[in-house]
Amino acid sequence: MKGIIFTEFISIVEEQFGLEISQKMFDHANDTGVYTAVGSYDHRQLIKLIMSLSHITNIPAQQLQQTYGRLVFPTLLKTLPVPDIESDDTFSFIEKVEHHIHIEVKKLHPDVTPPKFVFSNKTQSTMTMDYHSARCMGHVCMDVLEGCANYFNQSLTIAMQPMNTSQSHVRFSLTLNGD
Template sequence: MKGIIFTEFISIVEQNFGLDISQQMFDDANDSGIYTAVGSYDHRQLIKLIISLSNITGISASQLQQTYGRLVFPSLLKALPIPNIEADDTLSFIRKVEQHIHLEVKKLYPDATPPKFIFNNQTQSTMTMDYHSSRCMGHVCMGLLEGCAHYFNQSLTITMQPMNDSQNHVRFSLTLTGN
């Protein structure tokens, strides 16, 4: 997993919970906390940090992942490998993530394994999308979808349906509910 995911997570934890909680999270996870945005790291380290933070704060790991996804969206948008990607709304941007952004990420970082989105159907205001990832971070994806809608100043209703026990396949149904 690319280091920007870790560095942004740490930044969000520090901003929202403070340095003491951040340090306790690292201590409890037996993690040095040394990450660089351009490095590559095992996603299981991020899971350990999330579980540690959940134990400290009493907030569920799934809620922390979803909140992280929502809050990290603007930073990831700025870091896109494709500058000025054109999209008029939430749903068109989500399609471009799979069609352009994930492809560029793989070109720039051959060892990267971004999630795969498969679009089952779409109208002007609805979309059904299957998320496939060995990292099983559907709640982060849900938060990213929320962050995307916020960026485009749109209201979005999202349902998330795990398609298997491991949750490496999750179906999202999205409906734009107004502007």
């Protein structure tokens, strides 16, 4: 997993909870906390940090993942390898992530395996999207989708359905809410 995911997580923890809680999280996880945005790291270390933060704050790990997903979207948007990619709405942007951005990410970083999105049943106001990832971070994905909708000033209702017990395959049913 690219280091920017880690560095942004750490920044969000520091902003939301403060440096003391951040240090407690690292201590509890037995982690040095040394990450660079351009490095590559094992995704299990991020999960360990989330679980440690959950233990310290008594906030469910699922809720922490969702908050992170929503807050990290603007930063991820700024780091896209395709800076001129234009979209007018949430659905077209999500499709471009799979059909353009993930392809460019793999060209730039051959060792990276971004999640795969498979789209079906798309209308102007609804979309079904299957998320496939060995990292099993569907809750993060769900709120990255929410962050995307917020960016486009759209309201989105998201239903998340795990398709297997590991949650490496999750189906999202997305509905744009009327203005």
